[in-house]
Amino acid sequence: xxxxxxxxxxxxxxxxxxxLHPPFEHDEGAMIEANRCINCFDAPCTKLCPAKIDVPxxxxxxxxxxxxxxxxxxxxxxxxxxxxxxxxxxxxxxxxACVFNLLxxxxxQIAKLQRYSSxxxxxxxxxxxxxxxxxxxKVAVVGAGPAGLACAHALALEGIDVDIYEKEEKAGGxxxxxxAAYKVTPEFCRDEVDFIISIxxxxxxxxxxxxxxxxxxxxxxxxxxxFLGIGVGMTRKxxxxxxxxxxxxxxxSFIYDLRANGYSAVPVGDRVAVIGMGMTAIDxxxxxxxxxxxxxTMIYRRxxxxxxxxxxxxxxxxxxxxxxxxxxxxxxxxxxxxxVKRLIxxxxxxxxxxxxxxxxxxxxxxxxxxxxxxxxxxxxxxPYEALLNGSSIRNRGGKIVIGGCAETNIPGVFAGGDxxxxxxxxxxxxxxxxxxxxxxxxxxxxx
Amino acid sequence: MANLQxxxxxxxxxxxxxxxxxxxxxxxxxxxxxFEAGWGGVVWKTLGTQVKNVSSRYSSxxxxxxKIAGFNxxxxxxxRPLEINLQEIREVMRLFPDRAMVVSLMADNDRVSWHELxxxxxxxxxxxxxxxxxxxxxxxxxxxxxxVGQDPDIARMIVEWVMEVAVLPVITKLTPNxxxxxxxxxxxxxxxxxxxxxxxxxxxxxxxxxxxLIPNPNVGGHSAFGGYCGPAVKPIALKFxxxxxxxxxxxRTPISGIGGITTWKDAVEFILLGAGNVQICTAAMxxxxxxIRDLCDGxxxxxxxKGYSTIDDFRGLSVPHLTRWEELDLNFHVVxxxxxxxxxxxxxxxxxxxxxxxxxxxxEDGFPYNTYKIKEEExxxxxxxxxxxxVDGCIAMKEQRKGAEYLNWKEFxxxxxxxxxx
Numbered sequence: 001x002x003x004x005x006x007x008x009x010x011x012x013x014x015x016x017x018x019x020l021h022p023p024f025e026h027d028e029g030a031m032i033e034a035n036r037c038i039n040c041f042d043a044p045c046t047k048l049c050p051a052k053i054d055v056p057x058x059x060x061x062x063x064x065x066x067x068x069x070x071x072x073x074x075x076x077x078x079x080x081x082x083x084x085x086x087x088x089x090x091x092x093x094x095x096x097a098c099v100f101n102l103l104x105x106x107x108x109q110i111a112k113l114q115r116y117s118s119x120x121x122x123x124x125x126x127x128x129x130x131x132x133x134x135x136x137x138k139v140a141v142v143g144a145g146p147a148g149l150a151c152a153h154a155l156a157l158e159g160i161d162v163d164i165y166e167k168e169e170k171a172g173g174x175x176x177x178x179x180a181a182y183k184v185t186p187e188f189c190r191d192e193v194d195f196i197i198s199i200x201x202x203x204x205x206x207x208x209x210x211x212x213x214x215x216x217x218x219x220x221x222x223x224x225x226x227f228l229g230i231g232v233g234m235t236r237k238x239x240x241x242x243x244x245x246x247x248x249x250x251x252x253s254f255i256y257d258l259r260a261n262g263y264s265a266v267p268v269g270d271r272v273a274v275i276g277m278g279m280t281a282i283d284x285x286x287x288x289x290x291x292x293x294x295x296x297t298m299i300y301r302r303x304x305x306x307x308x309x310x311x312x313x314x315x316x317x318x319x320x321x322x323x324x325x326x327x328x329x330x331x332x333x334x335x336x337x338x339x340v341k342r343l344i345x346x347x348x349x350x351x352x353x354x355x356x357x358x359x360x361x362x363x364x365x366x367x368x369x370x371x372x373x374x375x376x377x378x379x380x381x382x383p384y385e386a387l388l389n390g391s392s393i394r395n396r397g398g399k400i401v402i403g404g405c406a407e408t409n410i411p412g413v414f415a416g417g418d419x420x421x422x423x424x425x426x427x428x429x430x431x432x433x434x435x436x437x438x439x440x441x442x443x444x445x446x447x
Numbered sequence: 448m449a450n451l452q453x454x455x456x457x458x459x460x461x462x463x464x465x466x467x468x469x470x471x472x473x474x475x476x477x478x479x480x481x482f483e484a485g486w487g488g489v490v491w492k493t494l495g496t497q498v499k500n501v502s503s504r505y506s507s508x509x510x511x512x513x514k515i516a517g518f519n520x521x522x523x524x525x526x527r528p529l530e531i532n533l534q535e536i537r538e539v540m541r542l543f544p545d546r547a548m549v550v551s552l553m554a555d556n557d558r559v560s561w562h563e564l565x566x567x568x569x570x571x572x573x574x575x576x577x578x579x580x581x582x583x584x585x586x587x588x589x590x591x592x593x594x595v596g597q598d599p600d601i602a603r604m605i606v607e608w609v610m611e612v613a614v615l616p617v618i619t620k621l622t623p624n625x626x627x628x629x630x631x632x633x634x635x636x637x638x639x640x641x642x643x644x645x646x647x648x649x650x651x652x653x654x655x656x657x658x659x660l661i662p663n664p665n666v667g668g669h670s671a672f673g674g675y676c677g678p679a680v681k682p683i684a685l686k687f688x689x690x691x692x693x694x695x696x697x698x699r700t701p702i703s704g705i706g707g708i709t710t711w712k713d714a715v716e717f718i719l720l721g722a723g724n725v726q727i728c729t730a731a732m733x734x735x736x737x738x739i740r741d742l743c744d745g746x747x748x749x750x751x752x753k754g755y756s757t758i759d760d761f762r763g764l765s766v767p768h769l770t771r772w773e774e775l776d777l778n779f780h781v782v783x784x785x786x787x788x789x790x791x792x793x794x795x796x797x798x799x800x801x802x803x804x805x806x807x808x809x810x811e812d813g814f815p816y817n818t819y820k821i822k823e824e825e826x827x828x829x830x831x832x833x834x835x836x837x838v839d840g841c842i843a844m845k846e847q848r849k850g851a852e853y854l855n856w857k858e859f860x861x862x863x864x865x866x867x868x869x
Contacts, residue, residue: 031512032512034512035511035512035513036512038793038795038837039795040792040793040794040795041793041794041795041797041798042794042798042810042812042817043793043794044792044815044816045815047814047815048815063511063512097815097816099791099792099793099816100791102791102792103791103838
């Protein structure tokens with residue numbers, strides 16, 4: 001058993017990491033699908049879209065041959081509409097609500113149609129929006145992730161000049177750093193950011209970290225308003241013995257390495273355990289398998305019914321040959337010469353529902369051991385509690401508390417996205433960024 | 448198994464489906480292929496003074512992702528030598544003696560030309576003649592085709608010329624480019640035409656290329672009005688044949704129904720409105736001759752289910768159900784009923800009724816599915832919701848008569864009954 005890089009041939013890597021959901025190969029395909037949509041009124045797909053994209057409208061624009069209008073419809077509600085068409089868990093959002101499901105027919109392929117128009121707009125560099133003349137007002141946005149970019153774009157449109165401060169060396173946030181390689185490529189993420197800021201009035205300052213290179217006090221002094229779209233940090237610690245062993249990795253950094261360093265350079269074990277059952281866990285498990293791991297076992301403390309990922313995502317992992325152990329929780333990682341050798345787990349059972357209605361997992365007292373050489377932690381990310389506690393921003397366990405749309409307790413400071421909700425979908429962050437911009441515009445008018 | 452045999456004007460064919468005069472019946476190789484596929488008969492493409500055709504002849508109308516709701520052509524009558532056509536007709540008739548061979552004719556507008564053409568074709572051999580008074584493009588500018596079919600006096604005169612020499616059954620093909628086909632239909636029947644066929648194509652512009660701004664079909668930068676046909680024209684054709692079936696002077700004249708017939712259902716509808724057989728061109732041009740299989744099979748199965756053993760058993764049965772508006776029963780009233788079990792909450796009934804009809808559907812917001820219900824007191828029974836509903840049988844129109852007795856508009860006025868107050 002060993003953790004190794006370079007397990008497969010280049011051809012195999014390319015095939016295994018090619019698009020999970022390929023685009024329409026021909027315009028005709030998009031047309032046929034667009035015409036299948038019956039153009040619902042007060043459409044359920046739009047209602048379930050966190051960014052409230054007018055789905056039937058953009059689809060009918062495709063069918064009328066107005067692709068440019070279709071792209072504008074998408075981007076005016078979701079400036080990351082292209083990326084979201086690849087990463088949204090549509091089976092529980094728009095496509096899950098499609099009325100065709102009620103006829104037991106395949107829902108309209110909304111994501112694929114959204115990708116059709118939005119990617120074309122990016123590829124052909126369509127200028128879809130004209131920003132208003134500069135008002136001279138300046139706003140700082142912290143974090144160049146989906147929330148920050150959406151907020152900046154909406155503000156720039158209204159003639160506000162925006163400076164974005166980003167701690168990483170690339171913009172895009174979790175879209176760039178935290179999503180499996182068979183969904184979006186680094187090139188796509190770069191192009192998407194470029195497309196968003198192409199309206200002008202937005203400057204991104206990379207490698208500038210809040211609390212280190214810049215302070216909230218400075219920003220408040222230099223700008224009319226500040227939006228915090230700082231997201232969440234690294235994966236939550238398991239808090240069990242053996243977590244420091246070599247071979248225990250964080251899912252987010254594992255996925256990031258895969259995208260930043262190339263497939264062959266990322267080490268992966270023979271027998272990998274992935275802890276968690278969210279989208280990131282699924283991504284980590286499937287990517288491990290596709291990198292050449294012989295066995296990948298996903299471990300989740302509750303049952304299939306309570307899993308945070310969707311059934312469609314779970315199926316991707318199962319089809320990739322990952323095994324699942326439901327009702328199991330890690331207790332200890334045993335090492336040998338400093339390397340992971342075995343994972344000891346508690347067998348769990350379901351207890352009473354928690355306040356959110358999900359039944360909690362409780363230990364049965366029984367344990368079992370799993371021979372593994374790599375453990376990937378994907379148990380949710382932790383908010384920047386220390387950073388926030390160092391400021392006067394009201395927060396709850398590191399999650400910023402907002403009132404109204406996006407207002408924090410400090411006048412002129414707004415927040416949204418994962419930093420507020422603790423970690424949801426990209427599209428939720430985009431919507432939060434839009435709310436932030438709305439609140440900031442109202443605030444600037446009131447000054 | 449029902450009997451699909453047909454004897455239109457005594458011309459026998461194994462089924463009531465003839466290929467209409469047009470590109471599919473232009474030459475021997477096409478017609479042989481059609482007969483091999485099973486078509487009951489053909490109307491050979493119009494013979495007359497040989498013409499020259501342009502290149503780029505067809506265009507079409509697409510609709511919401513479906514190709515070819517309507518089709519259009521600017522092709523003229525046969526551009527091949529008369530002698531070759533006649534020879535090929537002889538050969539085809541020898542190879543397929545059981546199929547109907549009718550020849551379409553369009554001579555120059557003088558008595559001698561018509562006499563010569565009719566005689567040559569009769570001497571050559573055919574089961575019948577069809578006079579092309581319908582072609583709406585090209586020949587019109589030369590005073591032929593639809594120009595003849597638009598003027599009862601000219602049409603009568605030509606049919607009289609033809610009947611002076613005709614020994615075969617004569618069908619006159621009418622143009623729909625008129626406000627009514629009845630005057631011309633009457634005139635040609637009075638002049639001796641044994642049967643009528645309709646409709647020919649409708650003058651049209653199918654569309655314009657929005658890059659070049661040149662209408663379709665583009666013939667070197669220009670286009671010309673074409674003849675419109677295909678599924679989109681069926682309702683117009685059905686209306687026209689009904690007017691002939693309802694007129695005292697023409698109701699006993701056999702009608703060959705033409706116009707957008709694509710499936711056996713369309714064909715059945717033509718026959719229900721009085722057609723003795725049907726002719727098809729566009730559907731074959733778009734799908735090939737193999738479509739004859741389902742045309743026959745579908746009609747056969749329907750006839751078996753309905754208990755009809757021959758075409759004549761159901762011919763014209765729907766004609767009495769088409770009456771004048773004045774005779775419709777104003778006490779008949781229906782209201783829509785939405786089956787909540789079948790509803791998929793698309794909201795199409797609601798938005799169309801709310802925006803363009805009578806605000807007779809209520810919406811109860813839900814997440815993500817709204818509930819839609821009929822407000823019976825507001826519903827006028829217009830059918831719009833049922834038409835737009837994507838689920839068959841989800842919206843039913845329930846009868847709720849306003850009064851027990853039959854009440855037409857005339858009686859309504861005579862009794863001084865109140866009109867709507869809102």
